Amino acid sequence: MFRVVLYGQWKWSRIVVILGSVAGFALPILSVQGATSDPQRAMKAGELLSVIRSWGVLYPVLAAAIGLLIAIATWTPDHRGRHVLALSLPLPRWRYVLLRFTAGLVLLVPTMLGVLAGALLASATATLPPGLETYPVALAIRFALALAVAYAVFFAISAGTTRTAGIILGLIGTVIVVQVVASTAGIELDLTSPVQAVVMNWPGPLAIFTGRWMLIDV
Amino acid sequence: MSNAVEIRELHYRAGKSFAIEDLDLSVPTGSIYGFLGPNGSGKTTTIRLILGLLRPRSGTIRVLGEPMPLRAPAVLGRVGFVPEQPHLDPTLTVCETLRFREAFYPTWDGDWAGRLLQTFDLDPHHPFGKLSKGQKGKVMMLLALAQRPDLLVLDEPTDGLDPVVRRDMLAALIDYVSQHGATVFISSHLVHELERMCDWIGVMDNGRLVSELPMERFKNGIKRLLVSAAPAETESAPFSVLARDRNGAATETWLVRGWEPGMSTWFDARDASLQSVIDLDLEDGFVELLRTFRTPHGKEVR
Amino acid sequence: MSEHVFQDASPQAPSGGFEPPKTSRRSRRLLNSLPAALAAVLVAVAPLAGQIPALRARADSLLMQWREAQQFADLQDSLRLGRERGGRDTIRVGALVFLVNRSPLPLREAAATAWPQIERFYGPAAQAFAQRPFLIQAVDPDTNEDVPPGRAIKILWNTEVAPLARALVAMADLGPLDPALHDWLGGVVVPRFDSGPGHAAVYIQLVTAPSQAAQRCYRGDRAACRDALSLSAMTDPASQWYGPAERRALVLTQYGDFLRRTSHGLAVRSCEQGSDESCLELLRSLGTLIPPLDYQARLTFLETAVRVGGAETFQRFLAAPAGPMGGRLAAAARVSEDSLIAQWRTDVLAARPTPVSLPVLGAWVALGWIVVFGTCGLRSSRWRVS
Numbered sequence: 001m002f003r004v005v006l007y008g009q010w011k012w013s014r015i016v017v018i019l020g021s022v023a024g025f026a027l028p029i030l031s032v033q034g035a036t037s038d039p040q041r042a043m044k045a046g047e048l049l050s051v052i053r054s055w056g057v058l059y060p061v062l063a064a065a066i067g068l069l070i071a072i073a074t075w076t077p078d079h080r081g082r083h084v085l086a087l088s089l090p091l092p093r094w095r096y097v098l099l100r101f102t103a104g105l106v107l108l109v110p111t112m113l114g115v116l117a118g119a120l121l122a123s124a125t126a127t128l129p130p131g132l133e134t135y136p137v138a139l140a141i142r143f144a145l146a147l148a149v150a151y152a153v154f155f156a157i158s159a160g161t162t163r164t165a166g167i168i169l170g171l172i173g174t175v176i177v178v179q180v181v182a183s184t185a186g187i188e189l190d191l192t193s194p195v196q197a198v199v200m201n202w203p204g205p206l207a208i209f210t211g212r213w214m215l216i217d218v
Numbered sequence: 219m220s221n222a223v224e225i226r227e228l229h230y231r232a233g234k235s236f237a238i239e240d241l242d243l244s245v246p247t248g249s250i251y252g253f254l255g256p257n258g259s260g261k262t263t264t265i266r267l268i269l270g271l272l273r274p275r276s277g278t279i280r281v282l283g284e285p286m287p288l289r290a291p292a293v294l295g296r297v298g299f300v301p302e303q304p305h306l307d308p309t310l311t312v313c314e315t316l317r318f319r320e321a322f323y324p325t326w327d328g329d330w331a332g333r334l335l336q337t338f339d340l341d342p343h344h345p346f347g348k349l350s351k352g353q354k355g356k357v358m359m360l361l362a363l364a365q366r367p368d369l370l371v372l373d374e375p376t377d378g379l380d381p382v383v384r385r386d387m388l389a390a391l392i393d394y395v396s397q398h399g400a401t402v403f404i405s406s407h408l409v410h411e412l413e414r415m416c417d418w419i420g421v422m423d424n425g426r427l428v429s430e431l432p433m434e435r436f437k438n439g440i441k442r443l444l445v446s447a448a449p450a451e452t453e454s455a456p457f458s459v460l461a462r463d464r465n466g467a468a469t470e471t472w473l474v475r476g477w478e479p480g481m482s483t484w485f486d487a488r489d490a491s492l493q494s495v496i497d498l499d500l501e502d503g504f505v506e507l508l509r510t511f512r513t514p515h516g517k518e519v520r
Numbered sequence: 521m522s523e524h525v526f527q528d529a530s531p532q533a534p535s536g537g538f539e540p541p542k543t544s545r546r547s548r549r550l551l552n553s554l555p556a557a558l559a560a561v562l563v564a565v566a567p568l569a570g571q572i573p574a575l576r577a578r579a580d581s582l583l584m585q586w587r588e589a590q591q592f593a594d595l596q597d598s599l600r601l602g603r604e605r606g607g608r609d610t611i612r613v614g615a616l617v618f619l620v621n622r623s624p625l626p627l628r629e630a631a632a633t634a635w636p637q638i639e640r641f642y643g644p645a646a647q648a649f650a651q652r653p654f655l656i657q658a659v660d661p662d663t664n665e666d667v668p669p670g671r672a673i674k675i676l677w678n679t680e681v682a683p684l685a686r687a688l689v690a691m692a693d694l695g696p697l698d699p700a701l702h703d704w705l706g707g708v709v710v711p712r713f714d715s716g717p718g719h720a721a722v723y724i725q726l727v728t729a730p731s732q733a734a735q736r737c738y739r740g741d742r743a744a745c746r747d748a749l750s751l752s753a754m755t756d757p758a759s760q761w762y763g764p765a766e767r768r769a770l771v772l773t774q775y776g777d778f779l780r781r782t783s784h785g786l787a788v789r790s791c792e793q794g795s796d797e798s799c800l801e802l803l804r805s806l807g808t809l810i811p812p813l814d815y816q817a818r819l820t821f822l823e824t825a826v827r828v829g830g831a832e833t834f835q836r837f838l839a840a841p842a843g844p845m846g847g848r849l850a851a852a853a854r855v856s857e858d859s860l861i862a863q864w865r866t867d868v869l870a871a872r873p874t875p876v877s878l879p880v881l882g883a884w885v886a887l888g889w890i891v892v893f894g895t896c897g898l899r900s901s902r903w904r905v906s
Contacts, residue, residue, distance in 0.1 A: 004321040011309045045728035081305035090295030131727030142878045145886040152893035159897035205889040
C-alpha cells in the first residue's frame with residue numbers, strides 16, 4: 001500500500017522534489033563560493049561571515065517553501081476527487097492519512113540530502129581563515145528538521161476541513177483586527193508580540209526557523 | 219429474505235435547505251435495486267451515507283449486515299463503488315490506477331481486470347486524466363468489478379455516456395451479477411435503463427422515499443383513467459386513487475394504482491362511465507408519482 | 521534622551537537647590553582668553569622642537585580646561601532656563617546627584633538600583649560623582665510642548681525603573697578624569713561587568729579582524745595582544761597591527777579613494793602593484809588608522825583589570841603616573857601586564873559564541889512538533905468516523 005501511495009505522490013511532486021534537491025545542493029556551495037575562492041578575500045573573516053549570514057536567510061525560506069509545496073502535492077489528488085477515493089477505501093482512515101504523511105516525509109529526503117551533500121562539498125572546498133569552522137552536518141540536520149516541521153504544519157492544514165481552516169483563519173484575523181482597533185483607539189494592547197514570542201521562541205513550533213543559519217562560523 | 223442494505227429512521231441535514239427525514243430503505247440481497255429520483259432529491263447523499271462518507275444525525279444503517287459507518291473499513295472491502303464524478307488520480311495511467319487499487323483489495327482479480335481492460339478497449343498507458351468521459355466511466359466500472367464485491371453501489375454510472383458505452387458497461391455489470399449473485403444498488407434518472415435491469419425500485423424526492431416496491435408492481439401499478447360522470451366518493455374503490463383532475467364539466471382524469479381489468483364494474487355501479495384506460499410506462503409512472511407526492515395530500519406509496 | 525552628562529565640581533548651595541558655581545565668572549574669563557593663550561603658547565613653542573612632548577602635554581591640559589569651561593557655561597545656561605520653567609529638585613543616591621524637574625520619573629528608584637553597580641566598578645573613585653551632578657530634564661511623553669533647549673539629558677518621564685537604571689549606569693562615565701584613558705578607550709567607561717555578550721562580540725572581533733596582530737593574539741601571542749589593544753606606545757601602528765597583505769587591502773579598500781584624490785596617487789598605484797614599502801608609507805602618512813581591536817575590546821580589558829584588582833583598582837589607576845595603558849592598568853590591578861593580558865584573553869575565549877549547531881533539546885522539540893502537527897492531520901474531522 002505504501003509503495004503505491006508513495007508512487008502516486010511522487011508523480012504529483014517530482015518537479016518540486018527535483019528542484020528542491022538542486023536548490024538545496026546549490027545553496028551551501030553558492031554561499032561560500034566567491035567568499036573563499038580568493039585567498040586575499042579569505043583573510044577577511046568578517047566579510048566572509050557576513051556573506052554566509054546573508055545566504056543563510058535562504059535556508060529557512062527554502063525549507064518553508066518545499067514543505068508547503070510537498071504538503072499541497074500530498075493532498076492534491078484527494079482534494080480534486082473531493083476525498084471520495086480516500087474515504088471509500090477499505091482501511092481505517094487514520095491509516096490512510098498516515099500513509100500520505102509518511103510518503104510526504106520520504107519525498108522530503110532528497111532535498112535534505114541535497115543540502116547535506118552541498119554543505120559537505122562546500123566545506124571541503126572552502127579556504128577558511130583561522131578561528132572559523134564549518135558546520136555542514138549540523139546545518140543539514142537543522143534544515144531537515146525545519147523542512148519536516150514546515151511540511152507537518154502545512155500537511156495538517158491541508159488535511160483539515162474547510163471549516164477548520166476557516167476557524168484558524170478567523171482566529172488569526174480576530175487577533176489582527178483587535179490589535180488594529182486597540183491601536184487606533186489608543187489602548188495599550190499587544191496581542192501579536194506574545195503570540196509571536198510563543199510561536200517563534202523555543203520551544204515554539206517555528207523556533208527552528210529563527211536565528212542564524214551559518215555553514216561557516218566561529 | 220436478508221437485506222444487503224438496511225436503513226431505518228435515518229435523519230441527515232446538510233445546511234439549512236436540504237434534509238433527509240425519516241428514511242427507511244431496504245435493498246434485498248441479490249437484487250438489482252434501482253434508485254430513482256430527480257436531481258437534488260438526495261440520491262447521492264443517501265449513497266454517501268450508506269458508504270459511510272457522511273455521518274447521519276440519527277438512525278441506523280447496516281450494509282452487508284455490518285453497522286455503518288462504524289465498520290466502514292471492513293465493509294468497504296466488499297463494496298464496489300462507482301461515484302457520480304471521476305474521483306481517481308488523474309496523473310496515474312490506467313495501469314497504475316489498477317495497481318493502486320489492487321494494493322488495497324485482497325479480493326482483487328487481476329486476470330479479470332485484464333480481460334475487462336480488453337473488453338472495454340482501454341489503453342493501459344493512457345493517463346486517467348486524459349481519458350474521455352466514457353473511458354473514465356469504464357475505468358471506474360472496471361475497478362469496481364475487478365475487486366469482486368458482494369455489493370455494487372453505482373451512482374449514475376452511465377450519466378452523460380453514449381449508448382455504446384452504456385451498453386458495454388451494463389453488459390459487464392449484468393454479466394458479473396449473473397455469475398456471482400452480487401447485489402446492485404444503482405441510482406439513475408435514466409428510467410428506461412433501470413426499467414430493463416432492475417427488479418426493485420425506490421423513488422426519492424426532496425429527501426424522502428416516495429416509493430419502494432418490486433419493479434413489476436411499480437410498472438403495472440399506475441394507470442390513467444378517463445372517467446365521465448365520475449362519482450364523488452372513492453373510498454370504496456378496489457384500487458387506490460392517487461389523483462383526480464377535472465377536464466371540463468363532464469369528464470375527469472384519474473391516476474390510480476392497483477388497477478385490474480374487471481374493476482370497471484365499480485364505475486358502472488355508480489352511473490359513471492369509464493372512457494379509457496391508459497398504460498403508463500415507468501417514466502410516466504415516475505413523473506405522475508412525483509407529481510402526486512408533491513401535492514399537499516401526497517403520500518408514500520409502497 | 522540627550523547624550524550629554526554634565527558634572528559640576530561646585531558644592532551644593534544651602535537652599536537645597538543647585539546654585540551656579542562661584543567660579544563661573546572665572547571660567548568665562550578663561551574661556552575668552554584661551555584662544556589668545558593658545559596662540560601665544562604655540563608661537564613660543566615653534567622654535568623649541570626639542571620640548572615637543574612637554575608642550576604637547578601642556579596643550580592637552582589647556583584643551584581639557586577649555587572643555588570644562590565650556591561645560592560650566594552650558595550648565596549655567598541650562599540651570600537658568602530650568603529655573604525659569606518651575607524649579608528643580610535635587611536627588612542624591614550614594615554619591616550620585618541629580619538635578620531634575622518635578623515629574624513622575626522614578627529617578628530615585630532607578631538610581632538606587634544603579635548605584636551599587638557603579639560603586640562596585642569604580643570603588644572609592646565613585647565619590648567623584650558627588651562633584652558632578654547630572655542635569656536631567658524629565659519630559660512629558662504625551663505633550664506636544666516644546667522641550668526646553670539646553671544641554672540637560674532629556675528623559676521621558678514614563679520610562680520604567682529597569683531601563684532607566686541601565687541608562688544611568690551607561691551615563692556614569694568617569695573616563696574624562698583621565699584623558700589618556702578616555703583617548704585610549706575611544707568611548708565612555710561603562711561601569712558594568714559584562715555577562716557574556718560583550719566578550720562574545722570581542723571574540724568575533726579577535727577572530728575576524730583583518731589584522732595579523734589580532735590573529736596572533738587569538739593564537740596566544742601576548743605581545744600581539746599588547747599591540748592589538750594598543751597597550752604600549754604604538755610607534756608604528758601600520759606595521760605593528762597589519763601585515764603586508766592587510767596593508768595593501770587597507771590602502772586599496774579603506775583609504776584608496778581618499779588617497780587617490782591627494783598627491784599620493786603614484787604611491788597608491790605602486791602599492792596596488794605589490795610594493796609594501798609604498799603601502800606602509802601611505803598608511804603612515806594618514807596619521808591615524810582603524811585599530812584592529814576597538815572600543816568594545818578595550819572596555820572588556822578595562823573591566824578585566826577592575827575585576828582582577830578588586831574594588832580600589834580604578835582609584836589606583838587614576839592615581840597612577842602617566843605611562844603606557846597596559847602598564848598602568850596592570851599596576852592598578854596589582855598583577856603583571858602579561859598576566860592581565862592572559863586573563864583577558866582567557867575571558868574572551870571562554871565567551872566564544874555558540875556556533876549554529878542544533879542543541880539536542882531543540883532537535884527533540886522539533887521532532888515533537890512534527891508529531892503534533894501530523895496528529896492534527898490524522899485527527900481532522902474529515903477523517904473521524906465518530
